[in-house]
Amino acid sequence: MTASLSETFTTLSDGSSTSARGFRAGALAAGIKASGKPDLGIWASEAPCVAVATFTQNAFPAAPVVLSRDRLRANARAQAVAFNAGNANACNGQQGLADAREMAQLAAQHLGIAPDLVLVASTGLIGQPMPMDLVRAGIPRVEVRPDGGHEAAQAIMTTDTRPKECAVAFEVGGREVRIGGMTKGVGMIHPNMATMLAFLGTDASLEPSFAASALKRVVDRTFNMITVDGDTSTNDSCFLLANGLSGAPAIGAESSEAERFVAALEAVCTDLARKMAADGEGASKLLQVDVSGARSEADARAAARAVVGSSLVKAALHGEDPNWGRVFAAVGNSGATVDTARAALWIGSVQVAREGISTGVSKDEARAQMHGSEVTMRVDLGLGNAAARAWGCDLTEAYVVENSAYST
């Protein structure tokens, strides 16, 4: 969380997906993960919520994505998400859909709520049947508690090395409103509509259409602007549940508090997105790329994503090699309009290219900007006023090692 955001909102210490009033969660080790770590859980609200979500655009969506998308289309309301790691329940055909439906049913029975208010999210290996015996034995044993957020954040992890949580608080109509969230990454991360799994709970009262547009706007600027490996998952799901338990007045698109809510939601999602990129599989460095001076926002977004997505930029980052030509080459491949005589590039605070050519700065000076766990680059295209920011990570030997024997 940057200083400027913490001035606008209060960042809650120890924030989690259960930081907003009325949210509970719990998880346990059901035996789905071979490691024996927590892998099954429920995230729920005391009261039914306005619920919106963004899902993967992958043409092979996993069964939980199909189920949750269909339920939210029929009815923008939900009260809980049953989740698991260790098995993606993707490429499992009709049986996969039946299993996702049963998983929701089991959670609904356990919570004593209507089955169609339960959504499902799964992550893990693709193409393996869901071990439903473990799910059936596990779900009834999940204890959902107001302080269960951290437990849930552990249980959604796959190759993540650490949980990713964040919460903020701000005022709406004299009442404190909170937004809390958790995400998991960290491979097959190149979100297109949403990231692998994200759970966002707020006690604000939101009009459904505003909730949907706010989420889409924020996801486009946060989770959709990170990449780890250029592969969009079959299971990407980002849920926003709003239960209204803050008692604050409802927020709609025309409300004076609308922009405030969007900014707070963006603060949470930015923090979570950065945590995902920093924990990218094998990563040792977070890369933040700003593109300015673009002719359109679409150009700026495409250029920023191309730089963080370039294998060669990522490998150079790993070696702290200020091989800036690779950055321009990536921008040149992005489809963004460029004028080679106008483009400028900074690595950290050092300008390495101006009007498309080297500034003559020494390699050592540029390289010094690549030390440390976070590196920034800025490309100014010199053509317009549009800008965008994207996040990625370095490409390391550890990524290859981790992914060369994932299923075996």
Place this chain on the structure above:
Amino acid sequence: MTASLSETFTTLSDGSSTSARGFRAGALAAGIKASGKPDLGIWASEAPCVAVATFTQNAFPAAPVVLSRDRLRANARAQAVAFNAGNANACNGQQGLADAREMAQLAAQHLGIAPDLVLVASTGLIGQPMPMDLVRAGIPRVEVRPDGGHEAAQAIMTTDTRPKECAVAFEVGGREVRIGGMTKGVGMIHPNMATMLAFLGTDASLEPSFAASALKRVVDRTFNMITVDGDTSTNDSCFLLANGLSGAPAIGAESSEAERFVAALEAVCTDLARKMAADGEGASKLLQVDVSGARSEADARAAARAVVGSSLVKAALHGEDPNWGRVFAAVGNSGATVDTARAALWIGSVQVAREGISTGVSKDEARAQMHGSEVTMRVDLGLGNAAARAWGCDLTEAYVVENSAYST
């Protein structure tokens, strides 16, 4: 070269870019490469040629690309290409263009031909001024010889571990016609119009419009269907020079020999493209992916390229891990129309998925198909009749090591 191709054409043993009559080449170590290896040369024809080319679509094209493209647009004729490795002459502004022009001029003087009949190709580090003192000292010392093809193929290498050459012979109107070529890769390889550098020389007599359409057709099916790392270079250039010295009748789009010529050209380019993918930076395995049953050729091409381009598929290939869900996930991200209930997948000769789900084949059986230096996969989308083939390689620790300190 596969058996079926060798039945149609004669593959010349020891084929090179100077296998066709009247082509010569030479190279030397001018000192541009820090390693002291050969890095500067000339590829030339005894007689002026019909000349066509495809170039990178990168919006930051290197100076030699701009120069060569402009010359061929003005006049589809050329007689020589001056080339160097060790410096890409990209992102060098107006000075880069002046240097490329001077390089052509020096070669023209040395060969005693008109300067506008000389094209230029460079490969190496981006954003570094061309060491023109070395070029000025080197070009006049290059000896072009009919047997100089192998020497030239060595001198265009950058991170390539071996030269890539091929030549075939076939008959046109009772005369033997030859096509010989060389390419270099092997990083920043995700061609869009053409590959890094390719030189194709034939002694056929070609009508210019037919030469252009034949080259485009073949490049789309060969060099544009390989990827090493998803990064399209600033310097991609693929030249086809036809000098007519075979004495065979001219070939135009309506000639009975047109399809024959295209097939022979495709045989040469397929061989060279496979050699590039197999020698991808750090690669230990060549991956050939066939997509069939697609609704359109564009879908088939996109799906095949997505699979060979997926970091996760490439890493799994390296570890011989038959994690087939990653293949479907890549197809699902390609933009191709899919029906999840119809897709089928084979690794080698073992079918691992049918109607979108696992066939239940054992991991060991599938893994056995991933041993060896060449692995094939086939995806049948079950929707139509369009097909495409793409080539890539595995992602290895060696790729990361090589690219994390390339410029330093």
